[in-house]
Amino acid sequence: MTDRLTLSIGQHTDAGRKAVNQDFHGSHVPREPLLSVKGAALAVADGIGSSDVSHIASETAVAAFLEDYYCTSDAWSVKTSVERVxxxxxxWLYAQTQQGQGRYDKDRGYVCTLSAMVIKSNTAYLFHVGDTRICRVHAGGHTAALEPLTVEHRVWVSPGQSYLARALGVDAHLEIDYRTVTLHAGDLFMLASDGVHEYVNAAEVHEALSAGANLDEAARLLVARALANGSADNLTVQLVRVESLQAHEAGELLQQMAELPFPPQFEPRSEFDGYRIMRTLHGSSRSHLYLALDLASGEPVAIKAPSIDLRDDPAYLERFLMEEWIARRIVSPHVCEPVVHERPRSYVYLVTEYIEGMTLAQWLRDRGRPDLDAARDIVGQVAKGLRAFHRLEMLHQDIRPENVMIDRTGTAKIIDFGSASVAGVREMAPSAGDEGFTLTGAALYAAPEYFLGEPGTVRSDIFSLGVLAYHMLTGQLPYGVQIPQAKTRAAQRKLVYTPAREHDPAIPAWVDAAIEKAVAIDPGKRHEDVDEFVFDLHRPNRAFLDRTRPALIERSPLAFWKGVSFVLLMALVVDLALRR
Structure with a gap:
């Protein structure tokens, strides 16, 4: 495996026997680091012959896909990015259809089919709607074969009559087929409109590949063969061969500082790279945090240096470098901000804003348990920080009092992204985000699914936030210290939530119920997002009211019997009317 992804691409389109070519195709292979972060993209779109504007739909679909995909957050997964685009x-296409003739006849609207592929790291991500097709080509003489990777969305009403069941621009809601394919060097794929894939077979594809001087020539030969075989439609074909694959750990994204040496243990007043160390803020076996002065700006900054004892641990270095990458992409007043300078670096280290204040752990030790309003305020601020993570498909995965700073204005800020998981990066390095949950401090706040070896979700961060709220209000943990010890589903089913009201009867029952839901052992029973949890901390939700609200006869016997009397009276009136 080489240190970079390389592809060969060939493509050709032709109007064929029609006056207008309503097909459209395109591809883009960006330079590094974008190639590692977002991958290469290809797409084929096919218009429908009954529409005079379908060629606009095809061109718009492909152009928007190739342009807008690279404008999406590089923290998003390929699936999220493409589906949103x-x-x-x-x-847009549906809106245009509704404004024209297609409003009454969709076959005359801005409608097209689309097959798209993104190749990132050593995975191909396929997206498909309509009757274009993506195939894997197994070319090899007598063993030549075309392996369809998509299924046409076409309904046949008779041997010679069919209609599209799905397409872009037909409906306000779009359902897209999605799948992934693991890649190997030498893999060859064909994207084609139905004017090609319905008129060529595997042997003819192999023949074109053998006869063509390159993939562009092979694509032209395939279009010519489809025409010769009787195709009366527009013809478009793309061929892409994977020449070499990128090693998971070779992305420029994660190695932009990896060649630098680990720093020594800095002493006060030492200077390097335009910074002067003032004092040590925190030290552990994994990292050292210093207060430093930026000599150029005169501003105080925090410098985090990795532990030299872990210099031979590539996984640790990768996670350390990811912290700055993550920090640069999150914008929130409740998340620690990076300090970005273009000065050359002599060592591996991270620079962030200096937060003048204390961790939530120290705040709780100094002030004791906060009242309900103060606790809700801090939880709400941390939730806003987590929301900034979740919007970018990131998980913090280590919310606990030691990782929340309270500054002098009372603002809560999330710090330490060493355990964070990023969907877009997991696609390049699947191992990223799989470690970091065995630390003593983190384990008591970590969601139970982590101890089953399962990946985290948004609900895992909600669990940690719920434990944080419980701890602030009670000084205890909802399951004691049992969570890290329950490493099977059977053991986790035996865990019992201790109501917060047992520690402090002044806590409202509905607040206790909200926290109990947030820290449910089963992730499916927790809140869906942090905003829902914060909302439930401020007012009783409907489920709680329905569960605890007394019957009307208990709440107001007079109103109950008045209601019963009125119903009986109306029944009597109806009965008398029927007797007449």
């Missing part, structure tokens, strides 16, 4: 494109 295609949903936006579909909305």
């Amino acid at each position: 295609l949903a936006a494109t579909n909305s």
Whole structure:
């Protein structure tokens, strides 16, 4: 495996026997580091012959996909990025359809089919709607074969009559087929409109590949063969061969500082790279945190240096470097901000804003348990920081009092992204985000699914936030110290939530119920997002009211019997009317 992804691409399109070519295709292979972060993209779109504007739909779909995909957050997964881009494109096409003749006849609207592929690291991500097709080509003489990787969304009403069941621009809602394919060097794929894939077979594809001087020539030969075989439609084909794959750990994203040496243990008044160390803020076996002065700006900053004892641990270095990458992408007043300077670095280290204040752990030791309003305020601020993570498909995965700073204005800020998980980076380095939950401090706040070896979700961060709220209000933990010890589903089913009201009867029952839901052992029973949890901390939710609200006869016997009397009276009136 080499240190970079390399592809060979060939493509050709032709109107064929039609006057207008309603197909459209395109591809883009960006330079590094974008190639590692977002991958290469290809797409083929096919218009429908009954529409005079379908070629506009095809061109718009492909152009928007190739342009807008690279504008999405590089923290998003490929699936999220592409689906949001295609949903936006579909909305625009559907709006145009509704404003024209297609409003009453969709076959005359801004409608097209689309097959798209993103190749990132050593995975191909396929997206498909309509009757274009993506195939894997197994070319090898007598063993030549075309392996369809997509299924046409076409309904046949008779041997010679069919209609599209799905396409872009037909409906406000778009359903997209999605799948992933693991890649190997030498893999060859074909994206084609139905004017090609319905008129060529595996042997003819192999023949074109053998006869063509390159993939562009092979694509032209395939279009010519489809025409010769009787295709009366527009013809478009793309061929892409994977020449070499990128090693998971080779992305420029994660190695931009990896060649630098680990720093020594800095002493006060020492200077390097335009910084002067003032004092040590915190030290552990994994990292050292210093207060430093930026000599150029005169501003205080915090410098985090990795432990030299872990210099031979590549996984640790990768996670350390990821912290700055994550910090640069999150914008929130409740998340510690990075300090970005273009000065050359002599060592591996991270620079962030200096937060003048204390950790929530120290705040609780100094002030004791906060009242309900103060606790809700801190939880709400931490939730806003987590929301900034979740919007970028990131998980913090280590919310606990030691990782929340309270500054002198009372603002809570999330710090330490060493355990964070990023969907877009996991696609490049699947091992990223799998470690970091065995530390003593983190384990008591970590969601139980981590101890089953399962990946985290948004609800895992909600669990940690719920434990944080419980601890602030009670000084205890909802399951004691049992969570890290329950490493099977059977053991976790035996865990019992201790109501917060047992520690402090002044806590409202509905607040206790909200926290109990947030820290449910089963992730499916927790809140869906942090905003829902914060909302439930401020007012009783409907489920709680329905569960605890007394019956009307208990709350107001007079109103109950008045209601019963009125119903009986109306029944009597109806009965008398029927007797007449």
